[in-house]
Amino acid sequence: MKEFKYTEKKDTRSGFGAGLLELGRTNENVVALCADLTGSLKMDAFEKEFPERFFQVGIAEANMMGLAAGMTIGGKIPFTGTFANFSTGRVYDQIRQSIAYSGKNVKICASHAGLTLGEDGATHQILEDVGMMKMLPHMTVINPCDFNQTKAATIAIAEHEGPVYLRFGRPAVPNFTPADQKFEIGKAVMLNEGTDVTILATGHLVWKAIEAGHKLAEKGINAEIINIHTIKPLDDEAILASVGKTKCVVTAEEHQLNGGLGDSVAQLLGRNLPTPLEMIGVNDSFGESGTPDQLMEKYGLSTDNIVAAAERVISRK
Amino acid sequence: MVKLLPQINNLTIHNSAIKELTINNLTILNNVNPHNKSIEELKEIAAQVRRDIVRMVHAVNSGHPGGSLGCTDYFVSLYFRVMNYKPSPFNMDGEGEDLFFLSNGHISPVWYSVLARAGFFEVKELATFRKINSRLQGHPATEEGLEGIRVASGSLGQGLSVAVGAAQTKKLNKDNNLVYVLMGDGELGEGQVWEAAMYAAHNKVDNLIATVDRNYQQIDGGTEEVLSLGDLRAKFEAFGWHVLEADGNNFELLLPALEDAKRATGNGKPVMILMDTEMGFGVDFMMGSHKWHGVAPNDEQLEIALQQLAVQQASDY
Numbered sequence: 318m319k320e321f322k323y324t325e326k327k328d329t330r331s332g333f334g335a336g337l338l339e340l341g342r343t344n345e346n347v348v349a350l351c352a353d354l355t356g357s358l359k360m361d362a363f364e365k366e367f368p369e370r371f372f373q374v375g376i377a378e379a380n381m382m383g384l385a386a387g388m389t390i391g392g393k394i395p396f397t398g399t400f401a402n403f404s405t406g407r408v409y410d411q412i413r414q415s416i417a418y419s420g421k422n423v424k425i426c427a428s429h430a431g432l433t434l435g436e437d438g439a440t441h442q443i444l445e446d447v448g449m450m451k452m453l454p455h456m457t458v459i460n461p462c463d464f465n466q467t468k469a470a471t472i473a474i475a476e477h478e479g480p481v482y483l484r485f486g487r488p489a490v491p492n493f494t495p496a497d498q499k500f501e502i503g504k505a506v507m508l509n510e511g512t513d514v515t516i517l518a519t520g521h522l523v524w525k526a527i528e529a530g531h532k533l534a535e536k537g538i539n540a541e542i543i544n545i546h547t548i549k550p551l552d553d554e555a556i557l558a559s560v561g562k563t564k565c566v567v568t569a570e571e572h573q574l575n576g577g578l579g580d581s582v583a584q585l586l587g588r589n590l591p592t593p594l595e596m597i598g599v600n601d602s603f604g605e606s607g608t609p610d611q612l613m614e615k616y617g618l619s620t621d622n623i624v625a626a627a628e629r630v631i632s633r634k
Numbered sequence: 635m636v637k638l639l640p641q642i643n644n645l646t647i648h649n650s651a652i653k654e655l656t657i658n659n660l661t662i663l664n665n666v667n668p669h670n671k672s673i674e675e676l677k678e679i680a681a682q683v684r685r686d687i688v689r690m691v692h693a694v695n696s697g698h699p700g701g702s703l704g705c706t707d708y709f710v711s712l713y714f715r716v717m718n719y720k721p722s723p724f725n726m727d728g729e730g731e732d733l734f735f736l737s738n739g740h741i742s743p744v745w746y747s748v749l750a751r752a753g754f755f756e757v758k759e760l761a762t763f764r765k766i767n768s769r770l771q772g773h774p775a776t777e778e779g780l781e782g783i784r785v786a787s788g789s790l791g792q793g794l795s796v797a798v799g800a801a802q803t804k805k806l807n808k809d810n811n812l813v814y815v816l817m818g819d820g821e822l823g824e825g826q827v828w829e830a831a832m833y834a835a836h837n838k839v840d841n842l843i844a845t846v847d848r849n850y851q852q853i854d855g856g857t858e859e860v861l862s863l864g865d866l867r868a869k870f871e872a873f874g875w876h877v878l879e880a881d882g883n884n885f886e887l888l889l890p891a892l893e894d895a896k897r898a899t900g901n902g903k904p905v906m907i908l909m910d911t912e913m914g915f916g917v918d919f920m921m922g923s924h925k926w927h928g929v930a931p932n933d934e935q936l937e938i939a940l941q942q943l944a945v946q947q948a949s950d951y
Contacts (some may be wrong), residue, residue: 348806372802372837380829383795384802387735390784391727391803410789411826415796419776419786 318534319509321527323493327464329485329521330428334359335464336471337396337426341367344394344475350385351398352378357487358398358428378403382411385423394475395423401430401484402443409449416480417453424474425450426483430460431571432599432616433488433521433609442604442612448576450482451549457502458549460484460570460578462523464492466546469500477502484520486571488609491524505552511541514627515559515566519545519578522569522597522618529623540627551581553589560592565630569597569623571613593633595626665731665811668721669714669752673885679751680710680885681945684916686747686760688939689950691930694764697772700926701818702744704849704911708816708882709744713752716892718811721753724781732811733800735785737793738818738847739773740928745782746770750951754782757951791824793817794844798834798904801842812899816845820852823861828873834904835874843895844875845907847882851924866908876903882911917942 340347341363350372351360364371374381378399385395397404404427405412416423427446434442451458459474459481461467467485474481498506508523509530518526523544530540541559545552560566566586568579579596586592599616613619671679683706691697713719717732725731736745743763750757755769762768769780773788785796797815804811821827834842846866850857857863870877876898880891891907898905913927914920917939920931931939 370806374833375829375836377826377829377833379791379826380795380798380833383792383826383830384799384833386785387796387799387801388803390733390796390800391729391807391809393803393806395799411792411795414786414789415792419784421785 318530318540321493321508323491325492326489327492328487328489329461329464329467330357330487331359332461332464332467333426333428333471333483333485334362336468338362338366339468340472340475341370346392346394347396347475348372348388348393349396349398350374350381352376352381352403354399357400358426360398378408379411382408382423383415386415386419386421389421389423396426397423398426398428400441401427401446402441405446405449405482406443413453417455420455421480422478424481424483426471428485429487430484431486431521432604432612432618433486433571435487435609435612436606438606439603444571444573444599444604445576446482446484447548447570447572447578448580451576451581455480456549457481457547458484459502459547460520461546462520462544463490463494465494465496465498466500469494469498470546473500473502486521488521490521493524500546503547503550503552505555506544506546507555508544509540509542511539511563513539513563514541514631515563516540516542516569516623516627517545517556517566517578517582518542518569519548521571525618525620526569526623528620529627532620532624533627538627538631545578548578548581551585553585556582556585557590560586560590565593565634567595567597567623567626567630569618571618572598574598574600593630595630597622597626665718665720667715667718671714673889676710676714676885678945679714680706681916681943682949683710683744683747683751684943685940685945685948685950687743688917688931688936688943690743690747690760690763692936693761695930696764697743697930698740698928699743699930700851700913700920700924701738701741701847701849703917703920704913704915705741705816705847705882706744706916707885707888708845708909708911709748711885711888711892712814713748715889716896717814722781724754726784728784729807729809730811733784733813735793735797735800735813735815736774736787737815738790738821739787742770742772742774745774749782755780757949760951790818790821791826794827794830797842797844798830798839801839802837804841810841812896813842814845815842816847818852819846819848819850819857819863820860822846822863822866831870831873831875838902839904840900840902843899843905843907845909847911848908849911849913851913851927853924853927855924870906874903875906876901877906877908880907880909882909883915
């Protein structure tokens with residue numbers, strides 16, 4: 318099992334903030350909108366340096382999505398920022414009609430996704446956002462794993478013409494992606510080549526998948542670990558190639574099992590390569606208050622859960 | 635004397651309009667109205683547009699004639715006299731042009747007819763309205779690239795936000811042209827409209843002329859019975875808008891009101907026209923009731939309507 322080194326833990330939302338600031342300096346068409354969460358989204362540096370291109374919308378997310386759609390007319394590339402819950406469920410119809418169906422070049426940037434938002438509880442811990450967004454035609458859905466990858470993804474989506482949902486989070490997680498790694502939308506990142514089981518992870522679960530890989534290696538299991546940062550379009554080729562080799566697969570994500578990465582992988586394999594599959598995610602339940610670690614443990618999203626799922630799926634081969 | 639209704643779909647007229655622009659304006663930032671019709675001509679065009687509307691909805695036994703007929707004079711005024719734009723080739727970004735957004739997308743028949751007769755696409759395409767494989771969807775859409783449409787609408791309450799966003803992009807781009815948006819009065823029940831109203835005033839979006847089609851009707855009955863709108867002038871003034879009132883079914887009064895609205899732009903406030911119209915205007919049995927909001931005439935009713943909508947020389951598609 319390959320070693321992955323990191324010097325510090327950082328939050329993915331700060332990766333977004335850093336990427337947005339860099340975009341401000343390199344692409345004059347990039348504008349940013351925020352619904353009263355500038356500090357939480359780490360958009361304050363952009364606001365300070367480019368006040369004329371920053372739009373404080375107030376607590377009015379529906380309006381923010383419409384504004385962003387309108388701002389594209391004339392060539393701007395709007396990045397909207399608020400929590401994942403208010404970026405999706407609250408404004409689904411606005412995104413559907415004014416952005417996705419209208420094919421607008423809006424980047425919906427969503428922080429505090431999933432259980433790791435922590436103590437605020439289930440009202441804010443959206444676990445359905447990836448499903449809602451991936452169901453929309455034209456929408457690209459990205460869930461990077463660490464600070465560096467989130468920064469690179471933020472920069473990459475500005476070059477992509479069309480609506481994008483970029484999902485990231487609040488907690489500090491190991492920052493192991495090389496800072497110079499180019500982000501390619503829809504291209505899975507092979508982290509560890511293996512032969513016994515494929516682990517497909519996204520977002521905060523990628524590091525846990527790496528931890529699981531080490532634990533599996535101690536048991537003599539050689540796991541292939543792939544970072545699926547883009548859930549739509551899914552890297553079918555990479556997944557089918559890996560699963561064709563290992564003959565079994567575990568998916569891992571901080572999202573409902575319904576509608577998430579595992580759901581997309583199940584569809585892909587069901588149609589092309591029926592294979593034993595285990596899915597790590599939240600099983601049709603809302604979250605609750607607690608620390609991120611406590612919640613990931615309680616809802617079955619821990620490193621040990623991935624290890625157990627891998628052993629289970631291998632036994633089903 | 636028989637006056638010919640202008641064959642606006644004729645390419646010669648397009649080309650001469652474009653040529654005129656090229657000769658008189660070296661930059662694209664100063665488009666003019668390509669038609670600039672007299673009031674007498676506007677009346678003829680309006681009658682032809684109303685013929686199109688009743689024929690379109692009759693042909694598919696569906697669609698929304700009431701609001702379309704009520705707003706015909708407004709659309710004809712904008713596209714044949716007031717707005718500065720270039721119908722062909724259509725430019726999504728609309729730089730150097732006034733932009734128009736229709737928020738109450740269900741009155742698509744009037745918009746489609748006016749767009750066709752103003753030269754955005756061929757008049758004969760009106761025959762495809764609401765049919766399979768048509769670009770003229772029941773509600774306006776951009777999906778198949780219908781010229782003149784810049785965002786999908788139909789799910790209500792979203793158009794003002796989009797228009798405000800587009801107006802802000804115009805300011806960023808130093809484009810001095812205006813943005814127009816039409817909403818229904820029943821549509822004001824949507825909270826997003828008031829989010830956008832608050833935002834536009836706060837941000838001094840004064841290159842925007844919004845219009846409310848004040849016909850006092852919505853699907854379930856009168857607006858004041860369903861959800862009373864009350865004193866809209868006082869409401870929008872309290873929100874920080876410059877408010878004008880207009881008679882939407884009388885060119886002699888509507889055109890000066892639209893000119894007043896133009897003069898009111900650039901003064902730090904968004905401009906609102908509360909436009910009184912009569913639903914179904916021009917067809918006596920469709921007037922004064924919400925009954926014809928979304929109902930098509932039968933064969934006999936169509937004949938009566940067409941008799942009432944006589945033009946000196948009809949150019950029905």
